[in-house]
Amino acid sequence: MALVNANGVDMHVERMPARNGTGTGTVSGTSAGTAAPPTVVLLHGLVIDSLISYYFTLAPAFAGAGLDVIMYDLRGHGHSERPPSGYLLQDFVEDLDALLDRLEVAGPVHLVGNSYGGTVAFSYAARRPDRVASLSLVESEPPTGAWARKMADSLGRGVVELARESLYPELAEKYSAHVSRRVKSIARLLHSCTLSEEIPASRVMDEAEIRSVRCPVLAVYGSESELAPQEGWLKSLLPNCRTATIPDQEHSILTGATQQVSDLVMAWIRDHAAVPSASSARPAPTATPARSAKAEYP
Template sequence: MAIVDTGDVRLHVQRLAAARPTASGATAVPDATVVLLHGLLTDSLASYYFTVAPAFAAAGLDVIMYDHRGHGRSGRPERGYTLGAFVDDLDTLLDRLHVRTPVHLVGNSYGGTVAFGYALRRPERVASMVVIESEPATPPWAAKLAGLLERVRHEMSANEAAALDWIATHHGGHTARLAKSAGRLVRDTTLAQDIPASAVLDDDDLGAIRCPVLALYGADSDLAVQAPRMRSLLPHCETESLPGHQHSVLVEAPGRVRDLVLYWVGRHSRPVAARAVRAR
């Protein structure tokens, strides 16, 4: 575990070194760095640590994952939660970690939204992106997040005990503890106001994203309708639908996510990474 001070917030970072090549044929995707960006409120880097991150390192990737501001073991400032602040954190973190080559961004849910913002801000630092159950920051996205965050704030302020009891009964004690922390984040910081007020993107902005993008969606998810839009707007975008899944693709189908990401990174890394693991 490491704590990186960006000058604005202290970020909890985990880094997994790439496995060393073996005499029989080395690793699957050597000489590439992947940065894993988690979702909002109840999520943290743990969702990667206990699913795909170790497999990425074993395949030869240098893995960087961190808790967003306000989440996990990172600092929780009272203010400063616009999407731009999350993008700033990523940029400064790569500087602090002395990452000089373009990285592959993997963003789950809100983490994908951060990835889109970063690819526009610093295109020279992004080799490719994989977004999982995610969408860019557009006006409909901002309206949806405003409603979601206000609902969380209201439910966790009006009758927190009843809400947590219901969550514990239907989803277990661990989820209830995560919900309690998320409720405090929404209630005690400006996150619920800042995120919907973030700068949004139009179609021309999305068309300016030149790096290759792979967008993964649960076939039964509300976000699955984003697939044709992403293919039409992003110059170099492919999409993949995972049957039988909704929003929790990362934790429900980690093997499939692993294979798709390794194949994608292998395709879009330097020539030495030609022996990529192909998705099944």
């Protein structure tokens, strides 16, 4: 485990170096050369999540395909420091910027964000377009007024429910002692800092600011998710946006449809990792970039 102090907070960071069997240091499917491998930064979801979720989903496949993978626990999560305050969305954006500086990451990175991690990634792309090569949003959305209201509702309900002492023996009986302990750790997070108050109070983006994001954006949804209907709206705002909907999935597509998500995101990063030579140019993507996933193109 590595702790890196970034933006005044000790961040738990893990890296998986690129492992490409060709020895070229490039993503499989792109032109060969001596350039450093592309860097992908994986940002996890809020409260119940941490970087460990990527160890069992995207990270190993990405490193195996020739990407330099960076994962880190967001402030307050996992093994990162949990300050009593400082949980506005902008704080998370500044953490990412400072972390890339501390890790001396050269060149634009490919950001992959699951749920709240995608909101952080989108906000970062608006603030630092020079540092972002592409965005992949997994069951995520930009920080709008509607997003802030949803955050206020879900976090507020969580604070109230997790304060109920009878909840934990109920969970242990219905599920397991492990589940009960896990939920207790979530309660400690919500009750020991101002995260539940600050995130909904974060500055949101209007449509003009959302339109300012010019990097390639992939948005992947579960067909049964409440976020799926926003794909048309997002594509109407972003000129370089693609969407994909995975059938029979809700919000947890990272774990429920790992291979499909991995295939979609990997193809997106590969297509934007480098400008291929004339001999290795890839054809334009088809309407079905991964089995069982419906892709939508403008």
